[in-house]
Amino acid sequence: MEQIQNIYRVVNNEKLCPQFWRLSFDAPLLVKKVQPGQFVHVRTAEGLEPFFRRPFSVYRAQRYMEIFYEPIGPGTRLLTSKQKGDTIDVLGPLGTPFVLPPQGIQQVVMISGGIGIAPMLILSDVLKKKNYDLILLYGGRTRSHVYPMKEFKDNGVKVHIATDDGSAGNKGRVSVLFDKIKFNPESTFIYTCGPNPMMKAVQDFANKNGLKGQAACEEVMACALGACLGCSIETKHGYKTVCYDGPAFDLDEVLFH
Ligand SMILES: Cc1cc2nc3c(=O)[nH]c(=O)nc-3n(C[C@H](O)[C@H](O)[C@H](O)COP(=O)(O)OP(=O)(O)OC[C@H]3O[C@@H](n4cnc5c(N)ncnc54)[C@H](O)[C@@H]3O)c2cc1C
């Protein structure tokens, strides 16, 4: 797929909760092209530090492109200083998108940990048009990692929350929420994104219960174009790049370490 590198106008950059921010920029062509599960590669600095672009899942693509981020290092901290009217240098859309649920699926369960919620909103924007029963199981470390998730609810998504310390929702990892759902191998499809140990737990659960799904993987990236092989991960079919072959893979394909 053809990528566009361009400078865009920031239209909003806001803190949604103590840990997470959302940045919107005006990129009509990107909005038209992008598919759920794809990402953009963002130059976060005006100068040379950090040198490499940083990858961000596309959170939403409606009137504007939106990314959802957690300031955890130099690049994402710099992003918090962007204001309406500033510019941002973005390359995208990149990567292989999620596949849509196969025929016969009635229930879609999105399972996310922390910033792994980012690719799920655009996914729910697409899936809501197909009348699936949409469910989000979200795990955050503390209540600082939980925000209202209004846009999911507006899309008809039933949201269940767990936090490690029990400060919001159920206490424990996101897997404590598995009991809340009646999974059916014939009619349920899973999408997951989050830390590798979480996705491994989702994969184990899916394998045990005969469920199929897709996982959006993350790796540290340099080129984001499939050239440097720096983001390779191990799969049942050998090493594959997250930036080009992924981020979306069949859930049972990835060997999570
Ligand atoms: C396909 C893809 C989509 C992503 N989507 C989002 C998103 O929507 N929102 C968001 O906030 N972040 C997302 N990330 C992660 C984000 O790009 C990185 O955390 C980025 O490195 C942050 O830049 P930084 O300069 O702030 O911190 P850095 O200094 O680059 O990183 C801070 C710390 O996180 C570690 N780290 C960096 N990247 C990763 C990774 N992929 N996995 C595990 N540890 C890592 C570093 O080793 C370091 O210890 C995504 C990553 C990928 C590959």
Ligand code: FES
């Ligand atoms: S980051 Fe270079 S191949 Fe993926």
